[in-house]
Amino acid sequence: MAPTIGVFDSGFGGLTVLRALVERFPHARFAFLGDTARLPYGSKSRRTIARYAAQSAQFLVNEQGAEFLVIACNTASALALDAIQDAVSVPVLGVIEPGAAAARAASRTGDVLVVATEATVHSRAYTAACQAHGLRVLEKACPLLVPLVEEGWTDHPVTAEVIEIYLNELRAEAESRGMNPDTLVLGCTHYPLLRPLFERVVRPGAKVIDSAESVAQAAVQLLNGSASPAATGNAPETEVRCFATDSVEKFERLGSRFLGRPVGHVELIDLGG
Amino acid sequence: MAPTIGVFDSGFGGLTVLRALVERFPHARFAFLGDTARLPYGSKSRRTIARYAAQSAQFLVNEQGAEFLVIACNTASALALDAIQDAVSVPVLGVIEPGAAAARAASRTGDVLVVATEATVHSRAYTAACQAHGLRVLEKACPLLVPLVEEGWTDHPVTAEVIEIYLNELRAEAESRGMNPDTLVLGCTHYPLLRPLFERVVRPGAKVIDSAESVAQAAVQLLNGSASPAATGNAPETEVRCFATDSVEKFERLGSRFLGRPVGHVELIDLGG
Numbered sequence: 001m002a003p004t005i006g007v008f009d010s011g012f013g014g015l016t017v018l019r020a021l022v023e024r025f026p027h028a029r030f031a032f033l034g035d036t037a038r039l040p041y042g043s044k045s046r047r048t049i050a051r052y053a054a055q056s057a058q059f060l061v062n063e064q065g066a067e068f069l070v071i072a073c074n075t076a077s078a079l080a081l082d083a084i085q086d087a088v089s090v091p092v093l094g095v096i097e098p099g100a101a102a103a104r105a106a107s108r109t110g111d112v113l114v115v116a117t118e119a120t121v122h123s124r125a126y127t128a129a130c131q132a133h134g135l136r137v138l139e140k141a142c143p144l145l146v147p148l149v150e151e152g153w154t155d156h157p158v159t160a161e162v163i164e165i166y167l168n169e170l171r172a173e174a175e176s177r178g179m180n181p182d183t184l185v186l187g188c189t190h191y192p193l194l195r196p197l198f199e200r201v202v203r204p205g206a207k208v209i210d211s212a213e214s215v216a217q218a219a220v221q222l223l224n225g226s227a228s229p230a231a232t233g234n235a236p237e238t239e240v241r242c243f244a245t246d247s248v249e250k251f252e253r254l255g256s257r258f259l260g261r262p263v264g265h266v267e268l269i270d271l272g273g
Numbered sequence: 274m275a276p277t278i279g280v281f282d283s284g285f286g287g288l289t290v291l292r293a294l295v296e297r298f299p300h301a302r303f304a305f306l307g308d309t310a311r312l313p314y315g316s317k318s319r320r321t322i323a324r325y326a327a328q329s330a331q332f333l334v335n336e337q338g339a340e341f342l343v344i345a346c347n348t349a350s351a352l353a354l355d356a357i358q359d360a361v362s363v364p365v366l367g368v369i370e371p372g373a374a375a376a377r378a379a380s381r382t383g384d385v386l387v388v389a390t391e392a393t394v395h396s397r398a399y400t401a402a403c404q405a406h407g408l409r410v411l412e413k414a415c416p417l418l419v420p421l422v423e424e425g426w427t428d429h430p431v432t433a434e435v436i437e438i439y440l441n442e443l444r445a446e447a448e449s450r451g452m453n454p455d456t457l458v459l460g461c462t463h464y465p466l467l468r469p470l471f472e473r474v475v476r477p478g479a480k481v482i483d484s485a486e487s488v489a490q491a492a493v494q495l496l497n498g499s500a501s502p503a504a505t506g507n508a509p510e511t512e513v514r515c516f517a518t519d520s521v522e523k524f525e526r527l528g529s530r531f532l533g534r535p536v537g538h539v540e541l542i543d544l545g546g
Contacts (some may be wrong), residue, residue, distance in 0.1 A: 037321055038311065045519050048310055147420040158438070159432055246318050 002028040003223060006066025006090075008056050009034050012244070012251045013146070013189035014072030015258035017095065020216035021070065022238050025223075027207030029239045031064035035271070037246030040146070041075040042117035042122055043085035049076060049119075050083035055271045061088045064241070070219055071095060074187050074211065078125035091222065098218035099185050099211035100129035107135060107183040113170055114139040117146065125159050126187055136179055139187075140170040148226040149190045150254060160197050185209045193257065242266045275301040276496060279363075281329050282307050283314035285517070285524045286419070286462035287345025288531035290368065293510050294343065294481035295532075298496075302512045304337035308544070310519030313419070314348040314388035322349060322392075323356035328544045329522035334361045337514070343492055344368060347389055347460050347484065356522030371491035372458050372484035376393065379480040380408060380456040386443055388414040389460030390419065398431055409452055412460075413443040422463040423527060433470050440474050458482045466530065483502025515539045 005028050008017045012034045022030065035041075035056050041049045054078040060066040069092045071077045071084060077094030085092050103112045114126040118141040130137035145166075148159045167184075174181050184202055186192060192210045199208050239264075244251045248266045255263035278301050280291045285307045295303065300491045308314075308329050314322045326349040333339040342365045344350045350367030358365050373507045376385045380432060389400040391414040403410035418439075421432045440457075447454050457475055459465060472481050513536075521539045528536035 037317060040313075044310060048519055143424055144417070144420050147417050151416055153417075158431060158434055161434075165431070246321055 003067045004029040004031065004065050005219070006030075006057070006060030006064060006069045007032045007072050008053070008069065008076070009073040009189060010038055010052075010181070011039040012255045012258055012263075014080075015074035015255050015263065016189050016192040016212040018240070019258065019260045020212045021219060022240065022250070024216050024220050025271060026238050030241070031060055031066055032240065032242045033060055033269075034244045034251055036244045036248075036251060037271075040117070041073060041079075042119040042146075044119070046079045046123075050080040052271075053080040053085050053170060054087035057084045057088045057092070059243075059269065059271060061090055064243075066090060068219075068223060069093065070215060072090055072189055072215070074120040075098045075123075076124035078120050089241070093215060093219055093222060095211050095215045096125045096129050096187075098207060098214040099187060100126060100133055100135070101218070102209045102211075102214040103130060103183050103185050104133035104135055105160060106209055109180045109182045110135050111179040111181040112137045112185060113174060113181045113184045115142045115145075115166065115170070115191065117141060118143055120187055126185065129191060129212040138170065138174050138177065138179060138181070140166060140173075142166045142188075145194060146188065146190045149193050152257075154193045154257075155197070159194065160201070163194065163197050164201050167198075181206070183207045183216065185211060187211055221273070240264075243269050244269055245269060276340045277304065277338050277343055278492070279303075279330070279333030279342045280345050281326070281333060281335060281342060281349070282346040282462060283325075283349060284309055284312040285528045285531060285536075286422075288528050288536065289462050289465040289485040290343060290345035290488055291513070292533045293485045294492060295513065297489050297493050299511050303514070304333055304339055305513065305515045306333055306542075307515070307517045307524055309517045309521075309524060310544075313342040313390070314346060314352075315392040315419075317392070319352045319396075323353040325544075326353040327356050327360035330357045330361045330365070332516075332542065332544060334363055337516075339363060341492075341496060342366065343488060345485070345488070346394075347393040347462065347464055351393050351396035366488060366492055366495060368462070368488045369398045369402050369460075371487040372460060372482060373399060373406055373408070374491070375482045375484075375487040376456050376458050377406035378401060379482060382453045382455045383408050384447070384452040384454040385410045385456045385458060386454045387458040387460045388415045388418075388439065388443070388449060388464065390414060393414050393460055394530045399458065411443065411447050411450065411452060411454070413439060413446075415439045415461075419461065419463045419465060423518050424464050425527075425530075427466045427530075428470070431437065432467065433473070436467065436470050437474050440471075454479070456480045456482060458484065460484055462531075513537075516542050518542060518544055
């Protein structure tokens, strides 16, 4: 029996996580909620984020029948995973721990770099998760990257230059601390669209961890034991319903780039506030 | 008698407007509210923006005693000026009309370009206001500029390149319509910090209109008749209280760049939702 999987993000960036999940669970039902009326969570306080995320999780479980939740939002995973787990009675998987576990599996030197939004970095959640795996870690906020992705400049010289500036600053800081990083975690769901640019800029042999792929793989292990991903990808019977709290037009216009296929009609809901 | 002036923005960008007002009303009391918990208004719907802006205006009038409101937020001025005027009983000045009037005064050819956020452009409020002054106008959304300012890259080669790309696209579109623009309106309160870069990129002789300066000048005319700006600027007796609905840390950290002096302690308030 395929489960109903709820996927939550503050915006539509989490559609990169939904895409990775659909590839692995082609027969599941999915309900995706983007809390677009209240984005970006990245600039808000822990208290506010926890309240918004709990309301959103309850919508997916109580009104959409989700039996399993994936929090496809690094900020909410970093700051509000406990609050979400308290708010609903189904299993909840955040996006931080799978990224840290994938970094542990990928790194030989044990030194890892993380790029993310300001709030995710400020929370130090990746640092805590990576340290729990015995890694040394250095994080950097890259606030220009989400707007560059949303502008559609995913293969633009300006974006390549911005990524190079950010990574140079990050590597210089790592070197000044005596680190020898060989793994870079993309700790924001918008960043998978920049993966080719990141892979061009990292040093030869360095590995780029895409947290969307990591959390989808963790969902497979949690739900199926050791089920292998479906070979066919987006099977026609996959049922995906998308909800947003505002800005349906932008969600529909930009979402397909993230999901890798048309998002179709996005249903507008009101969570209050 | 100096009035109590309320200044409202979705974030702290409107501190550029407050700065221009403080220079002109050095003896006034100011209450500034940044609705940072719910920013950016730029990606939200008219309905949502109207509700948020009305609540914010009521706080300034009912709880801070503002006798006059300046809406230092292009998005709220574009989409919610009527809703704000309905919500309070004091005079309300938006930022769109003064910018359009200043463009009319500046332009010889009658053709004007406007750069702003996506929602401001989408509202077509500048187009309507400029056309009412007999101008031809072309608007362009520049969604990367606010994040670049907030990253502190106000004099950075990447920002100069982004501005050049945006302006080249805008001028090409204007030329294809047979326009001969000689005036550029900066239709976002973050953009005054980029004014030197814009002035470097516009054509020789073209004028750059800073909407923060324009709305402050309009406030002088409305409140003082024809009072001239105080020559001394920030007099020590100017009383400025800043309020925010969230992210006080970021407001305090970045705000001084916009205000041109330390913002001091920012008081956290809760408007609900």
